[in-house]
Amino acid sequence: MGTAKTRLRIATRESRLAMRQTEMVSEAVREARPTIEVEIVGMTTRGDRVLDRPLAQVGGKGLFVKELEIALDEGRADIAVHSLKDVPMRIPEHFALATFGPREDPHDAFVSNRHGSLEAMPAGSRVGTSSMRRESQLRALHPRLEFIPLRGNVNTRLAKLDAGEYDAIILAAAGLNRLGFDARIRSRLVQTVPAIGQGILAIEYRRDRGDLAALLAAFEDTATSCAARAERALGLVVEGSCEVPLGALARVNGDALAMEAFIGLPDGTRGVREGASGRCADAEKLGGLLGERLLAAGGREILKSLAGVKA
Secondary structure (H helix, E strand, C coil): CHHHHCEEEEEEECCHHHHHHHHHHHHHHHHHCCCCEEEEEEECCHHHHCCCCCHHHHCHHHHHCHHHHHHHHCCCCCEEEEEHHHCCCCCCCCEEEEECECCCCCCEEEECCCCCCCCCCCCCCEEEECCHHHHHHHHHHCCCCEEEECCCCHHHHHHHHHCCCCCEEEEEHHHHHHCCCHHHCCEEECCCCCCCCCCCEEEEEECCCHHHHHHHHCCECHHHHHHHHHHHHHHHHHCCCCCCCEEEEEEEECCEEEEEEEEECCCCCCEEEEEEEEEHHHHHHHHHHHHHHHHHHHHHHHHHHHCCCCC
C-alpha cells in the first residue's frame, strides 16, 4: 500500500466532534490493520474561525473542507474525515469520497432545559439554529416561535443554551450521539427532512491513491453508501448548498430505497416536499429523478426567488 502501508495521516478539523469522528476512523483502522501507524493532523478551517455570520453569508459548506483538501494536495495528509453533510455537492475531480461505517441517526434533535418539544414552547420562545433548511421547515410548522442564528461547535452551542441565550436549540442528533450528549435530546424531529448526508462519515482522498481506495472499501456500509449516493445525486440536480434550504433522506431496506426531499424559502412561507422509491442499484438515477421532480413541483421557482430572479 505504499507509504500508507505503515503510516496513515488523517486530516481533520479540531472541533471536539470532528476529532471524535476522526478517532472513530482511527480506532477502526488500527483494529482492522494493526500494522498501520495512524497520525491525526488537526487544523482549524475558515468555517471554524468565522462564527459571527451564517455560513450562507461567508462561503457555505466548502469553508469546512478546503484547508483539508490543501493538506491532501500538499502531501501533509493521506485522507480527510468529514461529516458528509458538510461536503459540497461538487468536489475537485482529482478527489474521491468514501463513506465510512454505518450511518448515525440522521434526524435533527430538539434540545432544551425547559421544554420537552417545540409544540410545548410558549409563543415568542427563542430557538437557535444554524441551518436555513431547519429554519424553513420549522417556521412553517411553528410560526409562533422565534428562530434566531446559532453558530459554533456543538459544545459552544450547548453552552449558549445553558447560559440562557436560547430557550431551545436544534442540532443534528448524530453529533450529540457521537459526543455522548444523547441524554440532552428531548425529542427527535422526525417531521422535518434532514440535511443531505446527515449522520454519514465521509473520507476524502486523492483519486490517484488506489491503495487508499482499497483500504477504505473494507469499511464501507452498503446501506449507508446507497443512501449517500442517492442523496448527493439529488443535491447535484438541485445544486444544494448552505444558500439553499434543501434536505433529503434516503431510507434503505436491503436493496429497497425510499427517498423524500424538501426545498423551501428560509422564512417558511413556501416549501415543496416530494418522495420516490426504487432500488439501491439505481441510487444515483433515483436521486436525480427525485431532484427533477422537486424542481418541477415548485423548487425551480423557489431557487429563482432565492437568487433574486422573478419566477
